[in-house]
Structure formats: structure tokens, C-alpha cells
Amino acid sequence: MPLREFELSLELAVEPGERLALAGPSGAGKTTLLRIVAGLTRPASGRVAIDEEVWLDTAARREVPAERRRCGVVFQDHALFPTLSAWRNVAYGMGGQRRGRRERAEELLGRFGIAALAEAHPGSLSGGERQRVALARALATEPRALLLDEPLSALDPGTRREAQRELQRFLAELPIPVLLVTHSREEAALLADRVAVVERGRIVSEEALRPAGDHRDR
Numbered sequence: 001m002p003l004r005e006f007e008l009s010l011e012l013a014v015e016p017g018e019r020l021a022l023a024g025p026s027g028a029g030k031t032t033l034l035r036i037v038a039g040l041t042r043p044a045s046g047r048v049a050i051d052e053e054v055w056l057d058t059a060a061r062r063e064v065p066a067e068r069r070r071c072g073v074v075f076q077d078h079a080l081f082p083t084l085s086a087w088r089n090v091a092y093g094m095g096g097q098r099r100g101r102r103e104r105a106e107e108l109l110g111r112f113g114i115a116a117l118a119e120a121h122p123g124s125l126s127g128g129e130r131q132r133v134a135l136a137r138a139l140a141t142e143p144r145a146l147l148l149d150e151p152l153s154a155l156d157p158g159t160r161r162e163a164q165r166e167l168q169r170f171l172a173e174l175p176i177p178v179l180l181v182t183h184s185r186e187e188a189a190l191l192a193d194r195v196a197v198v199e200r201g202r203i204v205s206e207e208a209l210r211p212a213g214d215h216r217d218r
Contacts, residue, residue: 008032008043008201014145014177021180021192029201030181034147037179038073039066050144050177067093072138074151078130080122080137087118090137108136112170127155128163135170148180152187164190 008029014020022030035041037048039055042063048056055064055071080089090105109115112132122130131151138146152160152167168190171178182188188195193210196203 006200008036010198010201010203012179012196012203014179016177017175018194019171019178019180019192021182021188021195022198023182023185023188023195024198024204026183028198030198031149033198034073034149034179034181037145038071038147039064039069040073053144070141070144072141072143072146074131074134074138074146074148076150076153078122078134078151080130080133082122085119085121086114086125086133089122089133090140092137092140094140105136105140108140109133112136112166126159128159128166131155131163132166135167143176145177145179146174148178150181150183153183167191 006029010029010033012020012033022033024030032041036043036046036056042056043058045058046056047054047058054060054062055069056062081092084092086109087102087105090108091101094101094104106115106118109118109132112135114129114132117125117129117133120129122133125133134151152163155163164187171191180188180191182191185195189209194206194208197205
């Protein structure tokens with residue numbers, strides 16, 4: 001698809017449980033790729049599939065709406081609703097009755113160690129706490145894939161290092177494909193199994209950071 005003065009033209013495959021980092025300069029097309037996978041941007045041509053389920057196939061005129069893709073997304077600014085408490089942010093978009101949604105939301109917050117902050121609003125949370133709420137919300141609908149768009153970029157250096165370690169442990173437990181955008185080579189090496197460098201809408205290099213088939217930290 002047209003992107004500034006170049007086209008986004010690339011092909012990627014991410015296995016279940018694998019974490020792929022997209023690195024490269026700003027404006028290279030990394031975030032646009034995530035938006036296409038999530039259904040937030042429609043390319044002129046392309047195909048997105050997970051297992052046997054096709055989310056987008058422009059040639060076949062098939063397009064699954066973003067809200068039906070079961071794709072967890074965490075943005076740079078975490079995109080939390082400022083007027084909602086932590087548990088309501090996590091429960092947003094869940095099905096079922098209110099009591100059941102709250103129980104599931106608080107269970108997810110507990111998984112990230114912030115169950116005690118269920119009633120807190122985003123404005124009263126630290127950067128690291130907001131990140132955990134955003135991750136809990138991304139998992140609330142049991143997504144088929146997880147997309148992370150520089151989720152740690154808004155944190156200060158000290159908080160970011162701690163959040164990197166927490167995110168590393170969390171991602172290592174996920175059985176779903178994870179696509180991560182980062183500008184940091186160090187962060188890619190810590191969080192991903194494989195890194196692809198994107199420049200001007202194309203993959204210019206790929207590197208395995210862990211042995212093939214080993215998607216869990218040891």
C-alpha cells in the first residue's frame with residue numbers, strides 16, 4: 001500500500017508462541033503493518049491470516065472487521081479510557097454479565113500483580129501500572145494474536161527496565177503469535193525470538209535471536 005513516498009511491501013509469518021520484533025527507523029511502516037493486521041488500516045492489496053482463519057484477502061474481497069478479529073493490541077500511549085477504573089478498562093469489550101466481567105477483569109489484573117488497583121483510574125497510576133492494565137485489557141478477549149506498538153516507549157528509563165523484565169516473563173508464557181514494534185535493538189533481543197528490520201516498507205534483514213522452535217525463555 002502507498003506509504004508516504006514508498007509502498008509497504010513485505011511478507012511475514014509468525015508461529016504460535018513465537019515473538020517477532022519489527023525494528024527500524026521511524027516512518028518505515030512498522031506501525032502501519034500492525035494496524036493492517038488489527039484491521040485498523042485497509043491496504044490496497046494484501047492478505048492476513050491466522051491458522052486457517054483469513055482476516056483479510058483483498059483479492060477475494062474478504063475483510064473481517066477489526067472488532068471480530070480477536071486481536072489484542074497495546075499502543076504506545078496504552079490508550080486507556082481516563083474516566084474508567086482499571087477493571088472497567090480491562091472489562092471493556094468483554095461479553096457476559098457485569099459481575100462475570102468484573103471477576104474476569106480482576107483475575108487478569110491479579111495476574112499482573114495489580115489487583116489492588118482495580119478501582120484506580122489511569123491518571124492515578126504510574127507508567128508501569130498503566131502498561132499492565134493495557135496488557136490485561138489486550139488479553140481480556142482471549143485474542144488469537146497480540147500486537148505491541150512500542151508499549152514501553154512512554155516510560156522513564158528506570159521504570160522501562162523493570163517493565164521490560166516483566167513483559168519478557170509475560171510474553172514467554174503466551175501460546176499465541178506476538179508481533180512487537182520497537183526502536184531498541186536491546187529491547188528486541190530481550191523480548192523477541194526473532195527480529196526483522198524494516199526500512200522504507202520492506203524487510204531488509206531478519207535474524208533469529210533464539211533457536212528455532214524454542215519460543216520460551218529458559
